[in-house]
């Protein structure tokens with residue numbers, strides 16, 4: 001792969017909150033499918049100024065010269081349709097494709113929401129940790145904006161994502177059930193969830209499980225495990241040791257190309273976000 005240091009005006013823009021696992025799903029998809037793009041990363045709630053322009057609210061959003069996609073699944077489908085044949089994330093065979101779509105939707109709705117709730121419950125009150133997670137490095141004025149908006153955002157996150165001790169406990173139970181189910185689906189010797197190739201089902205599982213696995217290859221710099229409170233690390237460790245956890249980490253090791261090569265492109269001191277470029 002050849003990564004250059006300049007973008008083309010026609011490259012799609014991927015609007016993200018860098019740490020978001022739904023954004024990681026889209027970013028990984030684009031990296032895997034070898035689609036050049038520029039990532040524009042914002043601390044919440046500033047992403048909304050951008051996503052609103054394209055008829056969306058949440059991130060990721062992918063903006064091309066002709067279209068805007070405001071959901072991670074739509075982004076993967078769009079990218080897949082223009083990607084080289086040997087990288088495709090959705091099989092051509094209708095039955096396999098249907099199975100991949102079902103699993104992706106299930107992970108989106110059940111796993112992604114639970115892992116987000118559980119992790120936020122652990123870290124949302126830790127101001128410094130949240131600054132590290134929400135604020136891209138060298139974001140200039142973003143630091144001041146974070147200080148001003150953090151109390152509001154903390155309340156908002158608690159309310160919108162039901163981040164309560166009970167919500168976190170329920171989420172962890174659900175994560176364990178999903179991990180058990182995925183472990184059962186992976187018969188011995190079977191490397192992937194559907195057929196014998198890496199698909200959007202595998203990618204979605206691993207990206208949305210990342211908040212409870214902390215894979216080193218994640219496409220945004222996560223704090224090292226030893227910086228996290230002990231109770232969190234022991235849960236992460238126990239999930240890593242399950243067969244679904246090991247499978248998620250293996251997918252990251254074997255298939256998460258691109259995350260190391262992405263480089264800073266623009267670091268204007270007044271920028272609230274950052275731009276990253278990935279050229280293939």
Ligand SMILES: N[C@@H](CCC(=O)N[C@@H](CS)C(=O)NCC(=O)O)C(=O)O
Nearest residue numbers: 020021022057058059060071072073
């Ligand atoms: N179904 C959406 C979910 C995306 C999502 O929940 N994004 C969260 C970040 S993890 C977000 O943007 N939250 C802030 C907001 O809604 O304004 C997708 O797959 O793209």
